[in-house]
Amino acid sequence: MGPDATVDFMAKVIAATSAENDQDHARMLVDHNPKVPNRQAALLGDGEDPGPALAAMARGLQDAGAGFLVMPCNTAHAFADEIQAAVSIPLVSIIDVTVDACRDKGAVGVLATDGCLQTAIYQDALAQADIDCVLPNTGEIQELMRLISAIKAGERSEAVALRMRDVANAQVAKGARAIIAGCTEIPLVLTEDLLDVPLVSSTDVLAEITAAIASGAHPIQ
């Protein structure tokens, strides 16, 4: 959804693929559609419902021949049921694969958009996996939203990265032993070397699983 997040995701799928030549790489049918109504606004009750647009995109990709779907936008997974209902191919959930990657790390801090946190999609999936979670408070969420907007506008400065690190460290101070980058804009500035705990990047986890499914090395869940 965020334009750079899609490109970042594709680059990570390519990097995660073992290939000796072009033909070894996975084919990706991509509907890079930044015109989907704002997910965040809709979830906060203040904007057009993006569900029908997302469902139509899913159907278009299925019609074009896609064997499975991935969506490198965490917040949009609030509409996952509506998307899945529109197609017969599976949507591999970024939420589920990211939570799976958090097992045995202890309590995890979740950095995500306001809308994503309000729908509790991460909280529910973590609870189901018996993983404790630590959530940003209202002020921290407001800071996250300012930073995500800046990243979407092309900002990649060290200052933004360090402010993102501060929000992550606030969760560590509250007991988090790992941090989920639960918005695909976050890994565009926040890298694990900035933290004292593991960073679970939802983009990276989904890219690795996408490459593995496409190459036949991993079953679709």
Added chain:
Amino acid sequence: MGPDATVDFMAKVIAATSAENDQDHARMLVDHNPKVPNRQAALLGDGEDPGPALAAMARGLQDAGAGFLVMPCNTAHAFADEIQAAVSIPLVSIIDVTVDACRDKGAVGVLATDGCLQTAIYQDALAQADIDCVLPNTGEIQELMRLISAIKAGERSEAVALRMRDVANAQVAKGARAIIAGCTEIPLVLTEDLLDVPLVSSTDVLAEITAAIASGAHPIQ
């Protein structure tokens, strides 16, 4: 076709777009298909014809709702007529827009694949625009092919960039007053600051025109 070239092209379309939020960005329907039969091999008479696969991809994008087509692979433009014949929407030619960007620069040196140079698509378009061209010799073409293969395999070292610069400079020594990066892998290592003459990157020119057409600022030719 080269996986990184597609991602590089998309990133450049996004960068060339004036946008204040996600929704201002252009929608791109992308068939990222590294499995198209090798264009280079086919043009040299030693491989499966990629024309039918390219035509089918074009039809798929038209069916998915695309308003125009672009293909960030110069060599594949040897099959442009077959692609255009398969659809009713226009294919904006990377060759034509790149040659257009070379006017008033004097003679241009063309760095491209062996297959692309043998089909003379650049030479013909330059001749029609009354632009003199300087071509790499057999040894220089062999070096170019080694470098392009290395870039496709993920190589981005300074050594590769400097060897690419040497091939460019050999054209300058033969009279070129500008260099066309006529293969979308080349700008992944060769940048204008490495040269004493202007570099016309086919990727950059096509990305700028794509963003301008998508925003309505430029007519489709």
